[in-house]
Amino acid sequence: MLRPSGHLLEIHPAREVPFVLVRTDGKVVFAEADPGFDYDDDLEKAETAVAATLDRGLFVLERTRRFELRTHASSVEELLDHFAVTEAYDPEEKDETMQRFRDAMYERAQAALDRPATSRELIYVEPARMSRLTPVSRPGGSGRG
Amino acid sequence: MAVRTDPEGTEKVSLFDLADFTDAEVLEIGCGDGRLTWRYADKAARVTAIDAFEEAIARAERSLPDGLRETVRFQHIAFEEFAARTDADAFDYTILSWSLC
Numbered sequence: 001m002l003r004p005s006g007h008l009l010e011i012h013p014a015r016e017v018p019f020v021l022v023r024t025d026g027k028v029v030f031a032e033a034d035p036g037f038d039y040d041d042d043l044e045k046a047e048t049a050v051a052a053t054l055d056r057g058l059f060v061l062e063r064t065r066r067f068e069l070r071t072h073a074s075s076v077e078e079l080l081d082h083f084a085v086t087e088a089y090d091p092e093e094k095d096e097t098m099q100r101f102r103d104a105m106y107e108r109a110q111a112a113l114d115r116p117a118t119s120r121e122l123i124y125v126e127p128a129r130m131s132r133l134t135p136v137s138r139p140g141g142s143g144r145g
Numbered sequence: 146m147a148v149r150t151d152p153e154g155t156e157k158v159s160l161f162d163l164a165d166f167t168d169a170e171v172l173e174i175g176c177g178d179g180r181l182t183w184r185y186a187d188k189a190a191r192v193t194a195i196d197a198f199e200e201a202i203a204r205a206e207r208s209l210p211d212g213l214r215e216t217v218r219f220q221h222i223a224f225e226e227f228a229a230r231t232d233a234d235a236f237d238y239t240i241l242s243w244s245l246c
Contacts, residue, residue: 001172003234009164010241011156011181063163067155074146082148086178088200121146128156128243132163 008059008133012046014066016127022109024117030109034124036102038095050131059133071124076110079122150180157184169237174224175244179205182217192217193236195227 002008017037022030053059073079094102113120151157160181166188176182176194178201186192194217196202202221209217220227 001228001231001233001235002239003237006237006239007164008239008241009160011243012241013243065159065162067159069151069156070153072146072149072152078146078148130156130159130163 002135004135006135007062008135009130010046010050010133011128011130013043014127014129015043018124018126020105020109021123021125022112022120023123024112024115024120026119029115030112032105032108034102035105036094036098038098050133053133057136060136062132062134064129064131066127066129069126069128071126073122073124074120075113076106076122079124080106083124156181160185164238166238170235171238171240172236173240173242175242176205176219177201177242179208179217179219181240181242183210183213186213186217189216193220194218195220195222195224197221197223 017033019031019033021028050061054061071079071082073082109122113122164185166185168190169188171185171189171192173182173192173194174196176196177198179194182192182194182205192213194205196205196219199221202219205219209219
């Protein structure tokens with residue numbers, strides 16, 4: 001499907017645990033890793049798929065960038081409602097123990113949000129990687145980018 | 146405050162650092178609700194955005210900006226089926242949008 005001059009862009013979470021921040025009046029007053037992060041198996045599948053593509057000589061990896069995808073909300077309820085919608089398409093069973101740790105973390109985050117302040121926001125930070133791969137049929141070609 | 150995803154634009158900056166979508170034919174696999182699609186579609190000649198989850202595609206179509214209706218086409222379809230129906234050499238870019246995991 002990809003033209004010989006084309007590129008494949010692949011985006012997936014990095015192997016770093018996402019974390020939650022609370023910022024009030026411009027200062028970070030709460031920062032904790034997401035204890036409910038349990039995507040190791042999925043990440044391995046993604047990385048294995050990319051590695052297999054490279055090993056088979058179909059593509060070469062040209063460049064990779066790391067970035068952080070940040071989701072901002074005004075409360076824990078608002079953030080979790082948002083994730084409930086976006087994750088509803090592909091639901092995964094959560095480990096009960098992890099879920100308890102996650103609930104406790106969000107309680108602490110909400111407590112930080114509830115302290116007196118003029119401005120406040122909750123931020124979920126998800127480290128991610130974006131890679132550009134190019135078909136091997138055109139090494140050094142004059143394609144886009 | 147409504148939930149905002151990537152108001153800093155770091156995902157978009159990374160995307161434009163790795164790709165030039167000007168007049169490009171783009172396939173986005175796993176487009177979800179179109180969150181990433183809106184970031185680059187105005188640069189592209191045409192975007193075909195697919196997802197296997199029907200509700201995600203319905204949500205993407207509902208929030209498709211009027212200015213992109215001529216450019217973006219959403220399809221509820223699994224990748225394997227889409228690939229079987231699609232010609233070789235159809236796209237300048239294929240984006241695997243958080244879809245390998």
